[in-house]
Amino acid sequence: MQLAVLGVGGAGCRLADRLTAAEPDDRPYLASVAAFDTDVESLERLDIDQANRHAFGSTAGSSGDALAVREAAEANALELQQAALDAVPSEAAGVLVTVGVGGATGSGAAPILVDTLREAIDSPVYALTVLPASYEEGIERNARAGLLGLEATVDSQLLFDNDELNAPTERLPDEDAEKGYADANETIAEWTGALFSTGEASVEGGVSEQVVDASELIATFGEGGYATLGYNSQQVRQKQSFFGKLLSSESEPDSIESYSTIETATRRALYRHRSLAGDLTESVRSLLVTTGPPAWLNREAIADARGTVAEETGGSAVRGGDVPIEDGTHLTVLVLCAGMNRPERVIALVTE
């Protein structure tokens, strides 16, 4: 799905940077990437093109309070709208606003940015919302403002919980954040890239049995609610040399091996490698995407894995698709669970 990414605040902009770096070569999905921050120094540290970095408002006076940033953003809504519109090219089928809701800038400005954008465009707008680690202090007001503000404006919030991501337990000063959050941001970028690049594969990759295009992703996210991702990727064969390719049939799995590999990967994606822990039965729509070398995409295993996802989500409508990658080395299973009511961690953060 061709996506316009708009990072807001420190975490949001670092994530926009990482998404760019992690974009799969064979499945480009980024229509554009832009960064918005009140903090000029933070913007300076990014790799994003200078022309796509937007300083707005000022950090002075907001003193770390999302509601103050929100007011300042409202006062400059027209200017923000223009910058946001410039950052969303017509080929984008959707917009992803990346933000960490523990801070003032992202939580205060992202909802206003989305609001002004929606007045001018019809495509769906999603938030990639990073939840603060549980031990972070003094984040309550900001997190509540960010989550409630985004609930009121975006189509869906794809949650990533810093508790699940090997992130620091305390928020780091901006100058240390790129290093300190490197693992967490790497994971978020890899998983998010895998999700939105689905369906962007060139035909040379192989012909898929069931294609997942932008409309399937949009239908799964739906309008309203929260979403989480589960992901498992494992190497199933060596990168092949030219001669290796000639002999490649030797390294292909039998149906028992390909079946059990998909079965195990699906379980790991559902129970272990999740963007947010907890119950999935709140999910009403889900999507299972299996990516890898064609010989590993066992049809029966994929059908059964869809059944497992349906069971785990308490009977959600499971869409599915596969992405064959002719010279791929990894088998990747991705589960998007969407249309969820507030998960427990969100309830805890929005309740006063």
Ligand SMILES: Nc1nc2c(ncn2[C@@H]2O[C@H](COP(=O)(O)OP(=O)(O)OP(=O)(O)O)[C@@H](O)[C@H]2O)c(=O)[nH]1
């Ligand atoms: N995963 C991840 N989380 C981050 C990163 N940086 C900060 N966070 C989290 O996001 C929250 C908000 O931090 P920032 O995005 O830097 O804050 P901001 O939006 O710039 O707001 P202020 O600086 O307070 O005006 C923090 O409380 C952390 O939970 C990052 O690079 N990656």
Ligand SMILES: [Mg+2]
């Ligand atoms: Mg900041």
